[in-house]
Amino acid sequence: MRNALKRIWALIERDMRRFRASPALMVVSMVLPLVQLVVLGYAFGGKIKNMEVGVVDRDHRVPAVQLREMCSAVAANAKTFETISYSDQRTALQDLRNGRINAVLNIPPEFSRKVLAGQNPNIALIEDNTDQFSSSAVTESLTEMLSTYNAKKIALRRTGTVSLSVVEVYPYVPYIQFLLPGTIVLAIFVSAMIGGGIIYIDDKARGLHEGYLVTPLTKFDLIMGFNLAGAIKAMLSGLVLVTIGSLIAGIPDPLNLLRLGRMLILVVFTALALISMMFLIMVRVNDPLVPRAIFGVLNTVLFFPSGAVYPINAFPPWMKAIAVVDPFTYAVHGFKSLVLKNTGLAAIGGDLLFLGTFALLAMGAATLLFRRTL
Amino acid sequence: MDVEVDNLTKCFGDFCAVDHLSFTVNHGELFGLLGPNGAGKSTLIRILTTLMPPTSGQARIIGHDVVRSANEVRQAIGVIPQAMTSDLDLTAQENMAIFAKLYCIPREQRKRTITELLEAVDLVQWANKPVKMFSGGMRRRLEIARGLVHEPKIFFLDEPTTGLDPVSRVSVWEMLSRLKKERDLTIIVTTHYMDEADRLCDRVAIVDHGKLVALDSPLKLKASIPGQNVIEVSFATVPEGWTSVLEGLPDVAEVKAEDRVFRIASHNGPRTTGALIDEARQAEVAIASLSVQSTTLDDVFVHYTGRQLRDTLQAPANSESPFMMRRER
Numbered sequence: 001m002r003n004a005l006k007r008i009w010a011l012i013e014r015d016m017r018r019f020r021a022s023p024a025l026m027v028v029s030m031v032l033p034l035v036q037l038v039v040l041g042y043a044f045g046g047k048i049k050n051m052e053v054g055v056v057d058r059d060h061r062v063p064a065v066q067l068r069e070m071c072s073a074v075a076a077n078a079k080t081f082e083t084i085s086y087s088d089q090r091t092a093l094q095d096l097r098n099g100r101i102n103a104v105l106n107i108p109p110e111f112s113r114k115v116l117a118g119q120n121p122n123i124a125l126i127e128d129n130t131d132q133f134s135s136s137a138v139t140e141s142l143t144e145m146l147s148t149y150n151a152k153k154i155a156l157r158r159t160g161t162v163s164l165s166v167v168e169v170y171p172y173v174p175y176i177q178f179l180l181p182g183t184i185v186l187a188i189f190v191s192a193m194i195g196g197g198i199i200y201i202d203d204k205a206r207g208l209h210e211g212y213l214v215t216p217l218t219k220f221d222l223i224m225g226f227n228l229a230g231a232i233k234a235m236l237s238g239l240v241l242v243t244i245g246s247l248i249a250g251i252p253d254p255l256n257l258l259r260l261g262r263m264l265i266l267v268v269f270t271a272l273a274l275i276s277m278m279f280l281i282m283v284r285v286n287d288p289l290v291p292r293a294i295f296g297v298l299n300t301v302l303f304f305p306s307g308a309v310y311p312i313n314a315f316p317p318w319m320k321a322i323a324v325v326d327p328f329t330y331a332v333h334g335f336k337s338l339v340l341k342n343t344g345l346a347a348i349g350g351d352l353l354f355l356g357t358f359a360l361l362a363m364g365a366a367t368l369l370f371r372r373t374l
Numbered sequence: 375m376d377v378e379v380d381n382l383t384k385c386f387g388d389f390c391a392v393d394h395l396s397f398t399v400n401h402g403e404l405f406g407l408l409g410p411n412g413a414g415k416s417t418l419i420r421i422l423t424t425l426m427p428p429t430s431g432q433a434r435i436i437g438h439d440v441v442r443s444a445n446e447v448r449q450a451i452g453v454i455p456q457a458m459t460s461d462l463d464l465t466a467q468e469n470m471a472i473f474a475k476l477y478c479i480p481r482e483q484r485k486r487t488i489t490e491l492l493e494a495v496d497l498v499q500w501a502n503k504p505v506k507m508f509s510g511g512m513r514r515r516l517e518i519a520r521g522l523v524h525e526p527k528i529f530f531l532d533e534p535t536t537g538l539d540p541v542s543r544v545s546v547w548e549m550l551s552r553l554k555k556e557r558d559l560t561i562i563v564t565t566h567y568m569d570e571a572d573r574l575c576d577r578v579a580i581v582d583h584g585k586l587v588a589l590d591s592p593l594k595l596k597a598s599i600p601g602q603n604v605i606e607v608s609f610a611t612v613p614e615g616w617t618s619v620l621e622g623l624p625d626v627a628e629v630k631a632e633d634r635v636f637r638i639a640s641h642n643g644p645r646t647t648g649a650l651i652d653e654a655r656q657a658e659v660a661i662a663s664l665s666v667q668s669t670t671l672d673d674v675f676v677h678y679t680g681r682q683l684r685d686t687l688q689a690p691a692n693s694e695s696p697f698m699m700r701r702e703r
Contacts, residue, residue: 003478010475014461017472021463021504207457214423214453215476216445374425 007217011225012232015195019233029194029233030240033187037245040183041176048137051081051102054092061112067123070145071105080141096128103127103138171252173340180249181335182308184241185328188270189299191237195230196278197291205288213372223279223367230275231268238267251339262345263338269355270331276362277327283369306332330354376401376528376560377422382431384417384584391417393584394431399562399577404554406575407564408671410679414584415564416456419532422562423453436527449477452526456533458513462506466497466516469505470523477524484523491519494556495549511542518549522557529553531563535570543567547574568671578671580678587678596669599677600627601639604667605647608635610660619657623649634662639669 019025055071057064068083075082084101086092092104106124114121125142127135203209212222242263246254253259281298282291305312305319306328312320323329334351337343345352377399384392391414399405407415420426422433424444432439438446460469467488474484492498495515505513514534521529531550535543547570554561565571571578572592580588580595588595609616612634620629625642640646643666654661 006478007476010472013475014464014468014472017468018461018463206459207455208459208461210425210455210457211453211459211473212476213425214448214451214455215473216448217476373427374420 004218004221007221008225008228011212011217011222012229015226015229016232025194029191029237030187033183033190033237033241034244034248036186037176037179037183037241038248041174041179041249044175044179047080048134049079051134051138052100053081053083053138054086054095054101054104055083055107056086056089056092056104057107058089058109059107059111063112063115064107067107067111067149070149074141074145078141081138093126096126099128102131102134105142170341174250176249177251177340179309180241180245180251181332181339182303182306182328183245184238184267184335184339185270185274185306185308185331186299186303187241188234188238188267188331189274189302189328191234192230192271192274192278193291193295193298195233196226196275197282197295198288200226200230200279200282201285201288201291204286210374213374219367219370219372222372223363223370227272227275227279227363227366230278231271234271234275235267238271239264242267246339253342256342259338259342262348263335265345266331266334266338266348266352266355269352269359270327270334272359273327273331273355273362276359276366280362280366280369283366284371302326302328305329308332327355327358375399376403376436377405377562378432378434379418379422380432380434382418382421382433383429384414384421384426385429390429390584392421392428395581395584395586396431397579397586397589399560401560402554402558403576404551404561404563404574406571406578407562407581408566408568408571408578408675409564409581413581413679415581416532417584418581419453419530419562419564423451423530424448449524450527452521452524452529454514454517454521454529454531454534456536458510458517460505460513460517460520463504465502465504466492466508467501469516470520473520474523479524487523487525491522494553495519496545509542511538511545514538514542514546515549518546518553522553522559525557526559528560528562531561533564533566535565535567543570550574568675572671580675582679588674592671592674595674596671599639599669599674601641602669603640603643603646604669604673605638605640605643605650605664606635606667607638607650607664608662609654610634610662613657613659616657616659619653620650623653639673643668 053071055068057068068085071081071083074080081102083105086095086104089104089106092101092106095101096104104124104126106126108121108123111121111123125139127138129135217225242260243255281294285291301322304310305315305322306326307323308328312323312329315323330351334348334355337347337351341347375398379395379397382392382395383390393414395414395418407418409415417426421428422435422440424440424447427441434440435447436450438450440447460466461472464472470488470491471484474488479487489498492501495518497512497516497519500508500512505516508516518531518534521531534550535546538546550561550563551574553559563575575592577589577591578595579586588598590598617629617631617636620626620636620638623638623640623646625640625646626638627641628639630637638646638650647664647666650664651661
């Protein structure tokens with residue numbers, strides 16, 4: 001047993017020395033996920049502002065002027081959109097089609113008369129719905145504005161009003177913080193993919209493993225050595241994301257030692273689960289193109305169904321089924337609990353149990369499938 | 375006997391890369407395995423080094439069966455595969471140390487052995503340089519040192535000088551001869567370079583189509599083929615019945631013709647050459663070129679394996695899975 005540990009450690013040491021000698025590899029596996037966190041976090045996280053809405057006022061009387069003034073108020077305060085006045089609808093629609101403006105608000109000629117007569121007139125909002133995010137934001141903003149406009153006119157029969165007070169358990173979570181747990185898991189996966197996939201198969205193809213197979217290393221020594229070496233590198237990536245990622249994303253009290261300690265435990269379990277999975281997938285592969293070819297697909301199949309970017313409850317049943325067996329799901333859930341809710345280990349006990357069991361089963365299967373001969 | 379090969383066979387489907395091979399290698403021998411590309415040399419080495427199970431037959435290394443006692447065999451052998459397998463990012467010393475650790479060699483012994491071996495292969499001054507800065511010859515010397523780090527009894531080298539320049543080749547062979555004596559090694563080596571095998575191997579086995587076609591010392595192998603000299607002559611024109619005329623020259627043992635080039639094996643080169651020139655002059659056949667050489671291992675090799683090119687498919691090292699890349703044997 002002592003000799004087995006020495007041999008396993010020799011394999012780990014070799015990998016660590018190679019890792020140290022390849023700064024480019026360290027950059028790829030640690031810094032790129034951080035870049036992704038920042039870019040994705042800010043790309044999806046902000047409120048949509050400064051859109052341009054063309055206003056075609058074909059009425060020009062007081063109620064219509066009031067409506068235009070309210071639009072100007074939105075432009076001055078919330079800044080969701082700015083208004084551009086058009087004298088005719090045709091030019092406005094042409095600009096909409098040419099992408100110069102995001103929507104056209106059409107106030108019809110009889111608008112004011114109908115308002116004053118209490119006939120509930122319509123105003124038309126013509127949107128560029130090729131961009132659902134922008135059109136939804138314009139619709140939402142104008143709907144809110146019209147509610148205010150209408151409130152002044154509606155006489156309430158009830159003397160009291162009912163309002164909903166929302167109490168949020170946690171402080172406001174910007175999208176970049178919501179994305180951080182998934183990004184930590186993704187960084188660990190990228191390291192596992194490089195260490196357990198690409199480098200492992202490249203070494204095999206270059207004949208490096210032939211050098212090991214003629215030594216007294218057992219199948220277990222080899223699988224454990226490769227797994228642990230890969231897991232250590234994946235852990236380093238995970239730890240960089242946990243600390244620096246938390247600072248970048250603005251997680252409150254990011255260097256809380258107790259939370260970092262809990263996250264370290266989850267990083268270890270996640271790294272072991274993902275590297276074991278990679279070895280299981282690659283154990284019979286010899287062609288260096290295979291890990292490169294499946295990298296993107298595997299990333300998509302594992303990352304997106306995990307709930308890292310969108311809630312699992314919104315998925316169709318087949319995608320929910322993937323989420324149930326996907327180690328990403330449990331890792332992401334665990335990191336969400338620790339990063340966003342600052343829970344204790346009890347809250348992620350189920351996640352740790354799944355990841356630990358998954359790692360053991362994958363490592364056992366990889367050992368069984370591993371060939372000690374060429 | 376350090377190596378015993380008994381009726382060993384390795385087939386990949388219908389194709390037998392090693393076909394009922396039997397031979398032994400004595401302790402302390404430098405044993406050469408020669409053969410054309412695809413002859414089965416590398417497959418044989420892979421079976422003997424536990425990298426590939428045989429289809430049938432047996433092989434024993436120092437009495438240990440290569441299948442049943444693979445671990446004992448691995449402990450007793452050092453192997454230098456055909457491909458350069460040292461880690462480019464690591465230093466020479468680190469490469470050696472990692473392999474020593476894989477064999478669980480204690481720290482003090484490890485340090486001592488690594489220093490001794492790096493001295494033996496003239497790499498001490500480069501011990502702490504990354505291997506990616508090494509030339510091909512330096513890498514090969516490092517791998518030889520690495521293969522000896524656990525003090526094996528038998529050392530297998532698969533084409534150790536392929537791809538090296540002539541100076542590096544000479545240094546590798548000299549090193550092997552010296553290490554064999556100093557460390558009481560038995561060495562089994564495959565090579566394409568006949569001159570090296572001729573000079574350095576105690577015995578040579580020629581393998582072709584997976585079968586053993588000749589086995590003896592280089593000297594005896596050279597004596598086993600017809601003639602002591604080879605006259606290679608080409609003529610401007612070749613008259614009808616010219617081969618019979620050449621066979622009738624004094625001391626001729628054998629005549630092989632290829633178009634207008636003739637290889638004449640003779641027991642007395644100068645005498646046959648003189649007669650050949652006279653005969654050509656009388657028959658008014660112009661000699662385009664002529665050379666007389668002593669028989670070499672090249673001649674032995676060609677005699678036993680023939681001269682045709684061997685464009686054959688290689689047997690896969692791995693099997694069934696569609697994911698698997700086929701490797702060259």
